[in-house]
Amino acid sequence: MVQQQAGRPIRVAIVGPESSGKSTLAEQWARRLRAGGRRAAWVPEYARAYYADRPYISTMADIEAIAAGQLAAERRAEEAADILLCDTTVLTCKIWAEVAHQRASDALLALYRPGDYALTVLARPDIPWEPDPLRSHPEQRDWLLELYRRELARSGIDAVEVAGAREARLARAQQALLPLLAD
Template identity: 35%
Template sequence: MKKIAVVGPESTGKSTIAQYLANSLGTVCVPEYARYYCKNLNNQYTLQDEVNMFYGQLALEEALVPLAQNILVCDTTIMTVKIWCDHLFGNTPAIVTEEIKNRAYDFYLLMDIDLPWQDDPLRDFPKEREHFMEVWKNELDGLGTPYIIISGTGNVRSENALAAVQQYLQ
C-alpha cells in the first residue's frame, strides 16, 4: 500500500485536496482528527491535547487502512502535532518524535501558501504562514522522504496534486 500525505500550513487547501485525491484514485481519505478534537477547545490547547490528537490521528489512520484500495490518502499526519508542539510549547513529547521516525509515508504533497487565507475558528496564525511553510520544508527535508510543493488555485491546484501523485505512482 502507498501512503500519500497532504500537509502544509493552515488554510492551504489540504482537506479539499486530500478528499479530491481519494475520490480520483478510488480510495479513502483519512481526515484530520484535530478538526474534530478542537471544536470545543476555543484555541486553548495544552500539551496533553496535542498528545490526545496524536493518538486520535494514529487511531483514525489505522481504522481506515483496511478500506483503502492500495493507496491511502491522509489529510495531514502526526508531523502536524510535532510542529504545533514545538511552536506552542517549545518541545515535542518523545512518543510523538519516535512514532514520526517509525511511521513512513511514501509521498508528501506540501500545499503552498498561494491561496488566500480563509477564516475558520480552528485556525490560529494567519500572519505566520510563511514561517510555517519553512518549518514544513525543514521537517520534510529532515525525513528525507520525497515531497513536492503543490501550487495553483481552484481546479489547477487539484489537477496539479493529482498529476504529482500519478507521476509518483508510475
Template identity: 35%
Template sequence: MSNPKRILILGPESTGKSTLTEDLAKYFGEPWVPEYAREYLDKLGREYRYEDLVKIGKGQVALEDKIADKAENYLFCDTDLRVIHIWSEHRFGKTDPWVFEQIKERKYDLILLTDTDLPWTPDPQREYPELEMRNYFLDLYTKLAEESGFPYHLISGNKEQRLKKALEII
C-alpha cells in the same frame, strides 16, 4: 489485505490541505483520513493544552490505521504527527517523545506540501492569518519534509491546478 501507498498532504493552516485530500480521494475512489484535531478541538470546550496534543496525535494515528484497512491502492492523509510537532514546539516549546517516535516509525510514499498562495479562510481553529506567519510555518513543514527522506513536492495554484499537479506527481 492490501498495502496502499500512503500519501500525506502537509502544510500550514488554510492552505487547501483538506480540499486537496478530498479531491484526490474522490478522483481515485479511495478513502481519505481527515484531520482528527478538528473533531477533538470542537468537542474540547476549552483552550488546548500540551497534554491534549498527544491525545490528538494518538487519535490521528488510530484513525489513519483504521481507514488504511479500507484503502486498496492509495490512502490520502490530511495531516500527520508533523503538525502536532510543529504546534507543540510553537505553543509550548517542547514535543512529547512519543510524537517523535511515531514520526520516525510511520512511513509515507509521498508528501504533497501545500503552498501559502491561497487566500486565508477564517476558521475558529485557525490562528495565523498573516502571510509572514503562514510562510514561517511553510518553511518548518518544508524542512520536516526534507528530513523525512520521503519524496515531496510543493503544490501551488488554485484548486484545479493543485489537483492537476498532484495527479501528475502521483
C-alpha cells in the same frame, strides 16, 4: 519514497500550514480517484473531531492525543482503501508543539514516522486565508511553510509542493502519485 508492502494501501501525507487547502485537496482527490475506479479514502484532520466537543486549548497532552487519534484514523481507513490520503499527519502535531510549546515531547516524537508515507504533498499557502476556530496564524503561513520544508528535508522526505488554483494543485498531486500506481 517508501517501498509499498503487499496488501497495504499507498499512504499519502498531505501537509502544510493552516488554511493552505489540504482538506479541499484531500477530499477532491479522493473523489477523483474513486471516480476512476480506485479504492481511495480521505482521512480527515483528527484535530477537528478532537476539538468538536471540547474547548480549543493546546496542551502537550492534547497534541499527543491528536497525533495518536490521527494515526488510529489512518489505521481504520486502511481496511477499505488501496490509496490513503491523509489530511495532515503527526508532522503537523510536531510543528504545532514546537510553535506552541517550544518542543515536541518524547511521546509525540515516538509517534512521528514521516517515512511511513509513500508520497508527501506539501500545500503552499498561496490561497486566501479562511478564518476558522482552530486557525491562529493568518500572517505567519509563509513562516510555517518554511518550518514544514525544513522538517521534511531534515527527515529526508522529498515532498511534492502544490500551489495555485484547486485544479492545478490536484493535477500536480495526481501526477506525483502516478508512478506509485501499479496496474
